[in-house]
Amino acid sequence: MVMRQIVEFLMNSDQMDIGLAIVDSEARILWLNTTMNTWYSVTPEEEFPAHSAIQAIVGQVLQDKKNYPGVLVQEKLDGKVRSMIAYVYPQLKGECFVLMADIQDFQQYVQIQCEKERRETIGHMAAGTANIILNPLAVIKGTLQLLEKSSKDHVSVLQFAASPPHQKMTGYFKLLDEQIQTIDKALQRFLLFGKPFEWKFAPVSVLSFMQEWVPDIQVQALEKTVRFALEYPERNGFVFGHPKLLRAALQEIIDNALDASPPGSVLTLRINITDNHIHIIVRDQGAGIPKDLQSRIILPFITSKPDAIGFGLSFSHAMIAKMGGSLNFESSEVGTNVIVQLPTFTGTT
Structure with missing residues (x-):
């Protein structure tokens, strides 16, 4: 009785991200809910698209006469590949009950x-x-x-x-x-x-911070025979954070950029300050991050360098996140831009 009530509830609900259908012994659709119709653009008396994973599963169930619960499939819906889970059960008179759920977000x-x-x-x-x-x-x-x-x-x-x-x-x-x-x-x-330190955050002047840090970068670049270009902001701004955390995070980005920079190339550090955000952009002219690593490069121990442990960008990402910021990058065969975005401190926390 409870199972029947659950099925009736599902069949009468079009507000859920669950597709439901009943197909006959010839794999033709007898009934389907709005979600299933939206996903597959089919109507009663039709079959599911021949190229779809669900059509293959239905055919297998009709042949084997046994349950196929919780089958993970990839379906191309609305031009996008979605992760789905399918439950297909044979019923009386040779029919099949089909339940599909979109588990992409999950x-x-x-x-x-x-x-x-x-x-x-x-x-x-x-x-x-x-x-x-x-x-x-x-x-x-x-x-x-x-x-x-x-x-x-x-x-x-x-x-x-x-x-x-x-x-x-x-x-x-x-x-x-x-x-x-x-x-x-x-x-x-x-x-x-x-270590979960209790950092005492305070407003950090971006210009003062840069004036203390930049000379060290210039020395590093000189040792690597890399030209260093600095683009100062037109105005000052403040970050609510800790100078030690900020410097440690940014230094890792600079170190990576210098390691990637061939002799004679240009390393650029640019700072943009607006009322809402502070952007610190590090641009190198190296070979770029391999495409197969770009989606994972901020994870610990992921690196393209054979003599490195792959801890730098993940460390920078974690430290910047502690200050409410984010780290993103754009990379190609002509270089990499690492973009740090931090909220501009306005006097309230």
Whole structure:
């Protein structure tokens, strides 16, 4: 009785995103609801389109005389490929009851939720790993500093400067210190990504922020023999966020752009400020992001570089999202534009 009431309710409801139909033993449609008619543009006495997945399933059910519940299919409806789920049941007199549901939006929701959980898991793992490594790293750094000091204490300044072995040792200590700083920077980034810090956000002046940051970019570009072009905004604006988060996020984008830039090319940093939004655009003249990676490039551990772990853009995306912004990109074989959009702070939060 309950099942019959459910079927009657479905058959009498045209407000649901569910297609219903009854077909006879010859696969001709006896009845269908408005949704099914809209999807397939068919009427009673006709068959479903020959190329459709549902027509193939109906034919199989009529042949096998058994239920086909929950079959996932791809149907081209209104020029778009949609993910559907089909339930087809044989009935008395050789007829079939057909129920189709559009699960495109549901699949997108599940995908978003799964990606959210994946990011959280990776964040926790990154923060935990960073915490484990940071303490031994601090010990290594301290030990190297003591060794360097000890080697200098045993000879005079003049002897140290004139001695080739001591000069080599100085170079080794410098190299080790640089490598430790690189590791420390990466670990701090992992902590930012995964640890739920309570950041104290405040208005950040875009012009002041750029004046402090740009000289470092100029040095990086010079080392890479890349020309750096800066397009300042016509006015100042404020972002409600944290300068450390903002710089860490933008620096990753700059690093990626410089890595992609061939010698002699131009790296452009442009800032546009309006009453509602602040756009920070980084444009390089590299080979672009491969098309097969473009839809996934902001996911953790997705990269086109064999010597990278693929953490930069996902880190930038997460940090910018914390400040209410978004990260998008346009890429082709002549270069990539990375567009950061942040809300303009107007004095209220």
